[in-house]
Amino acid sequence: MNRRPFYTQALFVVLGLLFCLSTSYGQDREVPVAVSSTFQQMFPKVSHLQWEMEDNNWEAEFKVKGSEYSANFDTNGKWLETEVAIAISDLPQPVSGTLKDRFPACKTKEVEKVSTPKGTSFEVVLTCKDGQSEILLDSTGTVLLEERIKAKDNEKETD
Numbered sequence: 001m002n003r004r005p006f007y008t009q010a011l012f013v014v015l016g017l018l019f020c021l022s023t024s025y026g027q028d029r030e031v032p033v034a035v036s037s038t039f040q041q042m043f044p045k046v047s048h049l050q051w052e053m054e055d056n057n058w059e060a061e062f063k064v065k066g067s068e069y070s071a072n073f074d075t076n077g078k079w080l081e082t083e084v085a086i087a088i089s090d091l092p093q094p095v096s097g098t099l100k101d102r103f104p105a106c107k108t109k110e111v112e113k114v115s116t117p118k119g120t121s122f123e124v125v126l127t128c129k130d131g132q133s134e135i136l137l138d139s140t141g142t143v144l145l146e147e148r149i150k151a152k153d154n155e156k157e158t159d
Contacts (some may be wrong), residue, residue, distance in 0.1 A: 004061075010021060011130045012134060016092065017147065027055075028060070031051050032058070032075055032076075033077075034076055034077030035073045035075065035076075035077045036077075036089045037068045037069065037077060038073060038077040038079055039060055039073065041057065042071070042079065042082075043060075043064065043069075043071065045064065046062040046063065046064055046069075047062065047063045047064075048061075048062055048063045048143060049061075049062040050090065052088075056074075056075060057072050057074050057075070058070050058072065058074075058075065059071070059073075060073075063090075066082075067084055067085065068084070068085050069082060069083065069084045070083045079117065080113065080117075081114060082114070082115045082116075083112045083113070083114050083115075083123070084112060084113050085097065085110070085111070085112055086111050086112065086113050087111070087112055088108050088120070090111070090113075091119075091122060091124075092141075093123050093125075093138055094139065094140050094141030095135065095137050095139065095141045095143055097125070097139035098137060098142075098143065099124060099135070100145075102143065103109075103126055103133075103135070105128060105129060106126040106127060106128040106133070107126065107127045107128075108124060108125075108126060109125045109126065109132065110122050110124070111123070111125075112124040114136075119138070119139070120138075120139055121136055121137060121138050121139070121144060122136070122137050122138075123135070123136050124136075125149070131148060131150070132149040133146060133147065133148050134146075134149055135147075
């Protein structure tokens with residue numbers, strides 16, 4: 001009678017248990033069908049898609065035609081917001097005008113177009129002599145929010 005050694009059988013049992021545990025753990029983090037469906041309707045042609053939970057909502061990070069996007073959805077599939085990196089030259093004139101008038105000594109580091117069900121705004125990270133600031137402006141150039149970013153630990157302070 002040719003029997004497998006005990007350690008071989010034990011190895012198969014352990015590997016089987018690990019497989020079962022890993023697949024059941026992954027199911028806890030699956031993107032809900034409602035979220036996935038809404039995403040696919042809004043963004044049918046994407047690449048490099050990655051999902052993660054952020055503040056009890058689902059965030060998709062992906063690319064469309066080389067541009068980097070992120071989109072947030074609640075757990076029921078309701079779209080909350082989309083952000084896309086844009087060039088400084090793509091800012092509407094009222095927004096770039098406000099930046100030049102209110103922050104003349106600052107350099108623009110990053111620009112994102114933010115779309116929500118309520119409308120479009122622009123998030124701009126500025127580098128100034130006293131540190132970095134994140135500015136949120138609407139399409140008319142009105143400053144909606146201004147936060148200083150502490151260099152030490154990347155925390156934000158609302159002004």
